[in-house]
Amino acid sequence: MNPLVNPGIGLIFWFSIAIIILIVLLKKFAWKPILKAIHQRNNAIDKAMSAAVDARAEVDKMKAKNEQIIQQAKLEKEAILKEAKLTSEKIVAASKDKATEEANRILAEAQKRITQERLAAVQDMKSQVAEHAVDIAEKILKDSMQKPAVQDQYLSSLMNDIELN
Amino acid sequence: MHSKYIISFIICLLMFTAVFAEKHTDNEATEGKEFQPVDMIMSHITDSNEWHLWTTTDEEGHEHHVSIPLPIIIWDGEFKAFLSSKIAHGHTHRGYTMVDGVLTATDGTDKATIVDLFSGLEGKYVDLSITKNTTAMFISILLLLLIFITMAKSYKKNKLKPRGIAAFLEPIVVFIREEVAIPNIGENKTDKYLPYLLTVFFFIWFNNLLGLLPTFPGGANVTGNIAVTLVLALCTMVIVNLNGNKHYWKEIFTPDVPILMYPIMIPVEIIGIFTKPFALMIRLFANITAGHIIVLSLIGMIFIFKSAFVSVGAIPMTLFVLLLELLVAALQAYIFTVLSALFIGLAVKEHH
Structure with missing residues (x-):
């Protein structure tokens, strides 16, 4: 047989033993630790990746939340400003009303006082006029009574009155 | 670090060579000896009982062969063990000698x-010698153990990123797992067969590459030797048939065809059990041996034409074929692994 296609018994014998030993040794000391290390590393990478994705989602969520908060704050600010404006307007309007009222009240009071004063003055004048009239009448009476004719006449008139009564 | 170990390992091997290599003087004169390309090629691609390194010719025309002697182990009714240097170049020792580097019995009994x-072994002797291919195979196994155990150890230090030899080999290991094993065998059962597939892939690949080296510690045609591919194919065959599930055996003995077809189909299926590994054996052996034959033929052209000018064409062609062989080295390792994974997958995969 051509030596090329005639498998040698010696080589078959030695190689059969050697390949089994090689498989066993490599399996125990090489493939198992290598595959385990690769597997562990892959797991670690997967874990880190998913953690990164989670963190990213968290960040996105927080960003959205922040945006929302900012939006809300903006709205709130606008509302507050609006309210403040309204309040100030109200206050201004209220104070205006109050001032007008006060002014009116003062005016009315003043008018009332003026009327009272005037009345008092008129009263005073009246009483003074009466006094003067009495005085004048006294004086006239005094003058006219000094005369005996007049006294008699007067007395007689008085008498007449009594008689008549 | 690791590459330093590997280099020092190879240097040690070379020193071993230098110490044990012995010079032999061939008394035949080279004059008148015609160059025999077939003999040259055959001696390169077949096994031998010594590891020939080089030949020099002195002024008188005598050839001096420098080879590494290898252990001869024979069983012919009794055990005989001695170094091949005792029977080199016409010497006879305990009834044996070497013809063109191959052990031969002087009394004419067959191997x-x-x-x-x-x-039956009557009248024949069993040759269990540590031949050139056996030695090369042992060297490659030591190299594989050294490289992959070093790689495994490097993971203890570098947990996050593979470094050194691991950075280079890890993608290949992952490729075998994810592109070869898992698609064929399935995720659940891959772990059981992956050590075998990885070992076979790297064994074939490393030996293919070592075979491309011109001399020691490479140069032996290990994966191009039919005994080696026979054992590798047998390994796949044993794994497939020991682990074959009900479905696998059902396909063989009660195939899904009309009963009238059974007398044809069952023998075909049974032959199939053997042809699959047989094809594995022949494919690897033929591809690697063919590559070596082409390289040797192209180089041999220079000697056939006895002209250095032929090298202008032969050397670039050889270079091209060698580059192609580099590709084939990986490709054949891949094909053997893929087909092994496929056959294992067919036998063990769950069918629903």
Whole structure:
């Protein structure tokens, strides 16, 4: 047989033993630790990746939340400003009303006082006029009574009155 | 660090060579000896009982061969073990000698072949020598153990990123797992067969590459030797048939065809059990051996034409074929692994 296609018994014998030993040794000391290390590393990478994705989602969520908060704050600010404006307007309007009222009240009071004063003055004048009239009448009476004719006449008139009564 | 170990390992091997290599003087004169390309090629691609390194010719025309002697182990009724240097170049020792580097009995008894193991060993001797291919195979196994155990250890230090040899080999290991094993065998059962597939892939690949080296510690045609591919194919066959599930055996003995077809189909299926690994064996052996033959033929052209000018064409062609062989080295390792994974997958995969 051509030596090329005639498998040698010696080589078959030695190689059969050697390949089994090689498989066993490599399996125990090489493939198992290598595959385990690769597997562990892959797991670690997967874990880190998913953690990164989670963190990213968290960040996105927080960003959205922040945006929302900012939006809300903006709205709130606008509302507050609006309210403040309204309040100030109200206050201004209220104070205006109050001032007008006060002014009116003062005016009315003043008018009332003026009327009272005037009345008092008129009263005073009246009483003074009466006094003067009495005085004048006294004086006239005094003058006219000094005369005996007049006294008699007067007395007689008085008498007449009594008689008549 | 790791590459330093590997380099020092190879240097040690080379020193071993220098110490044990012995010079032999061939008394035949080279003059008048015609260059025999077939003999040259055959001696390169077949096994031998010594590891020939180089030949020099002195002024008188005598050839001096420098080879590494290898252990000869024979069983012919009794065990005989001695170094091949004792029977080199016409010397005879305990009834044996070497012809063109191959052990031969002086009394004309035949070496037992694989067929004789079954038909009887009478009048034949069993050659269990540590041949050139056996030695090269042992060297490659030491190299594989050294490289992959170093790689496994490097993971203890570098947990996050592979470094050194691991950075180079890890993608290949992952490729075998994810592109070869898992698609064929399925995720659940991959772990059981992956050590075998990885070992076979790297064994074939490393030996293909070592075979491309011109001399020691490479140069032996290990994966192009039919005994080696036979054992590798047998490994796949044993794994497939030991782990074959109900469905696998059902496909063989009660295939999904009309009963009238059974007399044809069942023998075909049974033959299939053997042809699949047989194809594995022949494919690897033929591809690697063919590559070596082409390289040697192209180089041989220079000697056939006895002209250095032929090298202008032959050397670039050889270079091209060698580059192609680099590709084939990985490709054949891949094909053997893929087909092994496929056959294992067919036998063990769950069918619903």
